[in-house]
Amino acid sequence: MTEPATNRSFVRLSGVGHRYDPDPGVPPAVTGIDLDIRRHEFVAVVGPSGCGKSTLLRMIAGLLTPSEGEVSVLGLPVTGPRDDVGIVFQKPTLLPWLTVRKNVLFPLKHKYGRYGKDDEKRADELLAMAGLEGFASKMPDELSGGMQQRVGIVRALLLNPDILLMDEPFSALDAMTREQIGFDLLKIWHENPKTVLFITHSIAEAALLADRVLVMSKRPGTVLEVMDVDLPRPRTTRTISEPRFGQLTDRLRKHIYEPDAA
């Protein structure tokens, strides 16, 4: 199989929408979403609460079937859960009865019923990459919230997915932990390039992490704007103080707070 060119669409959403309530009087959660995500692109999605960001993510994951339009990956329509997708949730949702290492290995145990020595080695390598060496034998409740979420990210990377879907992964963390884990995520992404869809409430976080930011409207969720983030990589704490960063976040803010004026 040939490697697709990076400028070609990897994940394509064409006219995608979903309604939970069949009553036509109730607006759909999301409607008419068109989006092409390139391979190894980092796309952030921002928008007000209840705009269907999570619905969008679940449709890409194949957990939810769109009621209009189509999601496709490499030209093939998504019809059900796919194993080339890793999901990181808002809460770490680790299993409290398993050690950190076993939590990371859980996808294998759960999907195939077993794992081998090599898998354990890979889990330990991933944990080390996320700055969690020495914590493999701890129980989840011995870890801080930020560390637990790192374990959640490592768990999503175990099966080496092409697509990483992140549903407000840092929103439960305090501001400082949040910034640090964001930079660490970028480091992990540089070392293991993935196509990332990152949902967030934070405009600054979206602009700091992503290649492109998708701004969604209130319910029914539609795309208001897709903004390219032309900040150089690697991004660091210095990026935040660059004037260009300020311009970009201002523009995003305008779209969110005054969607009609923009």
Add this chain to the structure above:
Amino acid sequence: MSLTLPEGRARASLLMAAPWVFFVALILLWELVCQVFSLPEYVLPAPTAIVDAFFKVEMSRWFTHLWATLRVALMGFAVSILVAIPIAIAMMRSELLSRTLYPLLVVIQSTPVVAVAPLIIVLMGSDDPSRVLITSLLTFFPLVVSTATGINETPSELIELSRSLDAPLRRETWQIRIPYAIPHIFSGLRVAITLAIIGAVVAEFVAAEEGLGYFIQFSTSFFRIPQAFAGLFFLAVVSLLLFKSVQWTQQLFFPWSLPRKGH
């Protein structure tokens, strides 16, 4: 006037000692009331008279009665675990089954077992099986409810994780839902074990030739009130120990399911 607690270690030991001191004080007060008012034994026996009565009964007789009650209680408890947990899982899997069974479970639960017990004895005879049935009728409902609650409280993200991995349903049940229900199952078990003793005693009240419940009833009918009290206390201690062993089991095998101290 307010009760102020001292700091540090003294505080910890005071908190440890408080229930024991209170209990001993209560017993002393009871003894005192009986002595001062010279209450007759058949109205309210003094603690000393009860202890006396306890040792007058041969140990082997105590053990015969204890074993009869414990046997029924533990079998009823075991039967209800074996019935309740699969029912809860099946009800979680199928809405139809859940809708069908739930009203019946509520009817069984809200019918006083004491009233049904004589009918069960008539129907099945006065042997262990009917006593075990009476016991498990009492214990299985809290177990079904707590297991079902636990299973349904599994975070939806974990179910999505399972679905995104396209894992078989049995692994979702065994690797996610049931372990998640463990804390709830144990709170159901703690309720169920004390109900199991009650169930066994109720069954003995209806028809029995041995057992602590039978012993209490028979002692009362012969006006051997101190002996009845001795049986009652013995029963209470056994019940407490069973309750504690459920807690110990949880601590030993599922320490993660307990709230962590010092957080």
